[in-house]
Amino acid sequence: MPAPYPLLDMPPGDFKNMFDYPAINMAAAHNAFIQGINSMVSHAPKVEGNKVQPFIIFSLAVVDSVHHHHDLEETFYFPELEKKLGKGALAASVEQHHGFVPQLIELKGYLEAVKEGKEKYDGPLLVEKINSFSDIMIHHLSDEIPNLESGKLRAVFTEKELKDLDSGFMKLALAKIDFNTTLPLSVVCGNPATPWFPPFPTPLKWATRYWFSRKYRAAWEFGPLDLYGTPRVASG
Template sequence: MATQDAPWADLPFHLIPTPGRGEAVNNLPVPVWIAREMTCAHNGILRGLNSIYQQSIHVAKPEDIKDLLKYTEFWCGWIREHHDAEEEFYFPEVERLTGVKGLMETNVAQHHAFMPGLEAFSKFATETKVEEYDALKLRAIVDSFGETLTKHLTDEIETLLELKAYDGAVMKKVYEEFDLKLRAGDKSVLFPMVLGTCDAGYEGGCLWPGLPGPVMSLVHYWFERKYSGVWRFSPCSTWGEKRPLTFMAKTE
């Protein structure tokens, strides 16, 4: 377990409070359930970014730098796929079901606001040569968009919580379809990234993304093998256990 005073992946970009925390998931109104699910995903994104930021100044060996850059590349791909699926499927469906054109317009505009920084971060990850790695440059890029991204991820949850007036069953069905689209990526990348950024004990516990135990074992013992060095940068274990950041631990 990570100690309380050790730097971890909950900073510098603050995590989002969990909607309906303390309540049984089955008892939550659908909009709260949807917002809770999305919060878990968004907090995973933030933990991944924080993990990169915190550990970036502590890597020195070529193989460690290479793996950090690959982890960064995978993180950028994850958030890009997440927001593409929102813009191309989920947001249009929400507007269609509510009949409120432009309901998600602010959220889409926020995507565009942080996209230049995200693209610069992705370019850094894919084009930087190991021998030219500069942790301060990495941090400067993250600083250029991190707060804007955090605000967007937080604001979107409030938008979802405001959907209480609409048909819950239909809204839940659309969200589940959206979630299935998100799970269609490369399982050797997507599943280790998502599970490795999920703190199952956060704010009393959150059983997310709800994979059966055998599937989680498959991820750990099979899907993680292809990029095993990369997942050293994950802030959590496959089973959602908060763990010390690998490279911070070596310097404490």
């Protein structure tokens, strides 16, 4: 069983420096995905009874977040970066997406079928489906970070251009998510070593903890952190 995967090392630099920020923020986002995958593999064999549906909600949120992230990269973020970095600069990353996204979509189909009662929950099968792509995906998540190295960006972008690019990315990201799943997931799959991630304004952090988490509260118990960002005590 490949999981648990280690979290990625954070790139050097200052999170508040706009040239350092893209790589640091990307690594933090990728670590949240790794946390989610690790949690799915850890809990899948043990889930039963009335815990199945909350676990399916959690798992769908993980899969949707990964897929949403890579879709935005391909349709917006990478094309914008390539306007300055050069056409094809991110082509290798897009090619790597093709190595695991089909299996990710297949996994989503299985999870949705279980949610709708069309398939019986099978923990070992779920782990098998994750293992069919997780090694390739984790390798990709690591490979992608050097593309955003501070020196590369500083050579061709201004600070304002990077701020505008990040603002555009976040605007699109927030427009296409379910706040009741993506926001709580990003907190419970966070990393205590990077407490500033996700980079939500304080009012949104409070809304996530006390409002957006309520609809599927039982699902967030499967995250490695609680809704305050505190690591859960492992049981058994």
